[in-house]
Amino acid sequence: MRVFAKRLILPGEVRHDAVLEIDSPAPDVRLGTVVPAFANTHSHAFHRLLRGRTNAGGGDFWRWRTEMYAVAGRLDPDLMFEAASLVYAEMVAAGYASVGEFHYVHHDAGGRAYPKHEMEAAIAAAAHEAGIRLTLLDTLYLRGGFGRPLLPEQRRFGDASVDRWLERWHELRSLLPGVVLGAAFHSVRAVAPDEMAAAVRGLPDDVPLHVHLSEQPAENVECLAATGLTPTGVLEEAGALSGRTTVVHATHLTDDDVRTLGEARVFVSMCPTTEGDLGDGLGRARDLADAGARITVGSDQNVTVDPFEELRLVERGARLASGRRGIFTPAELWTAGAAAGHRALQQDATLDLVEVDAASMRTVGCQPEELFMAAAAADVRTVITQGVVRGAPDLDRAARLFERIAG
Template sequence: MKSYWCERVWLPDGVASRVLVRVDKGVIASLSTVDTIPLGAERLYGMVFPGFANAHSHAFHRALRGRTHSDGGTFWTWRDRMYAVAERLTPDSYLRLARAVYAEMAVAGVTAVGEFHYLHNGGNEMAEALRQAARDAGIRLTLLDACYLAGGIGQPVRGVQERFSDGTGDRWLDRVAELRGDENTRIGAAIHSVRAVPRETLSLVAGAFPDRPLHVHLSEQPAENQACLEAYGVTPTELLAEAGALTPRTTAVHGTHLSTKDIGLLGSTRTGVCFCPTTEADLADGIGPARELADAGSPLSLGSDQHAVVDPLLEARALEHNERLRTGERGRFTPAELVGALTNHASIGWPEAGRIEVGAPADFVAVRMNSVRTAGSEPDQLILAATASDVSMVVVGGKIVARDGVHEQLGDVARLLTDVLA
């Protein structure tokens, strides 16, 4: 049994001090307040949060960071650059890239990632590369295997898009059925978007694996909404509702350009919404109605998407800041609500995680309270001051994965990234 002494810890009912967390077989066995630190206990100073959940990742997009800004462009010209990266990847090169990206997440406090996977390349070799990469990086993985059958509404796949497509919904279903979860990996499904999955196939994907998480890109761009209205006479949200794809196990990613009716449909079905604020800013997507969605009943989660930034604390802060910019009001989300979005593991199929309590996985993140960024912060407002640079220790399943920005097994993550991106 291993013990961690926490100077302060974020518990389900609030912040507590001087808490000893005992871990047995990767699970929290007991919590107790102690005045004397037991011999041999690992000391975690600052604030200890539950592990952070990155609910939306495209690992290979990390290769585009700092390389798409010289000529401005649009989301659609950025997509062309993304396609060029996808065209070059092999299972071996994807393993090396994803391993480095997941290691970058690990040192930033991510303990579980939802990988929205559509680079299939005709089989499951790419998926197995992602599984191995997450295992090597020491974080949990939910593989959200995406159905991608069209290059746009009513358009065939072309060029590199052929690497994304299984040809038919039934072939997608057969291939995904071959994937098996393990102690570190869970398998989910995804509808890439209403652009990429024809209307007649949406219900097949939505109902394929009813006990697994289902994710979908939704209304990221106005052009997507317009194309859907012109082709089907309904919004993408309405189309998904018609197909039975809006459920409590579903997470809609982005939800940037929604009507009042769309918000009501998402909220009334308890469909989650994952915001990716740094990506949505980087791609000039816009700012979605996060507060309205939460009030309507949609649980919120956060993702780093294309990894323009890998900083979960920054994503959480940006959720609130975007609301302030959009409405001219402060305090749209409480710090506790931001922590809830940041630790929403249920959205990626790990409902037992995301809390520091007896019986939960021993996944937690220590954040310094004495850095140049965090000194003087109130403990319960630390999330609005800290960044990934303040993460001092990351623990997954009771095992230390990273200390002070260095990965325990993979070492210097900056060098790892530099080598693979070269």
């Protein structure tokens, strides 16, 4: 399969009349303005069921979490498949070629294990149907807070011990062909320091490892009181920080935290649409990048699925924090949106491509290298993942899903 691109936008370079050869039996295609397909380094697929349904009452992150737990309590493998299919199809249509699914709803509502890992299989099947590369970040979640057991509504997230989680994790590795199986620690409040250290020792050292980090100030306060360390300090002591680690949000950091994360060469998943929706705060993306960390983007709760908006808000958040413009170069942002994210997920999406309408009402007149500052998911015209030209999502199916939720 040959792809003829009138214009190919790469980090720091724009090529004209480019020809790309893809190992695929599909017929040749001729496209206009093409960019590398994007990587979504942090997703909770079922959170899509909350979109546009939680804002009327106001509140903060912790109130939103209560509403999220109510939806999580209704999930079964069939509903998980439908929710993931919906949002993964939307991701592909928006230009994402790979996704890191931060998955912790492992068991049934009573906390009992599914005999054939049905929840994980449902997510894998949804990703395959949508044509998105999946890194399943199977999540260790053992506690309801520092020194506290799981709440009843969290029971289905936990495996009771590190050993039982590791046993399940190793079983999954042989059961999900075509999936990159990664690992995650939900947070320092959900996994104690000694449990993190034990999990690191029990995991192969070649798998991606992700963790929510310092999303809320309350987490930092509780962590300091319980351990004498910041959450970043806890991760460092547990041996959880390295070049395979992705820290998610990393919003409320000290200067020492920034240095530690940079020296470890971690990836950072910035999720500005979610961070803005939940009132989390502005992260320190520029400081982290300058320290040596590698910036990526994620859609997290999927309140919006639009890689252009995530990249734009990384830059605009940095502008709001600094009072200056042009905090990141266009090349840095294109890299954050694609190549760095795929590396964080250990996915090879080199020849996954997105055609963008460069003459829409939003994009007409833009310099090619700055297209992300104006484009939207609605400007995506063609998406090629794994050698296949992908179609549009099934909106009727989506409507039926929400009729079921309402019922």
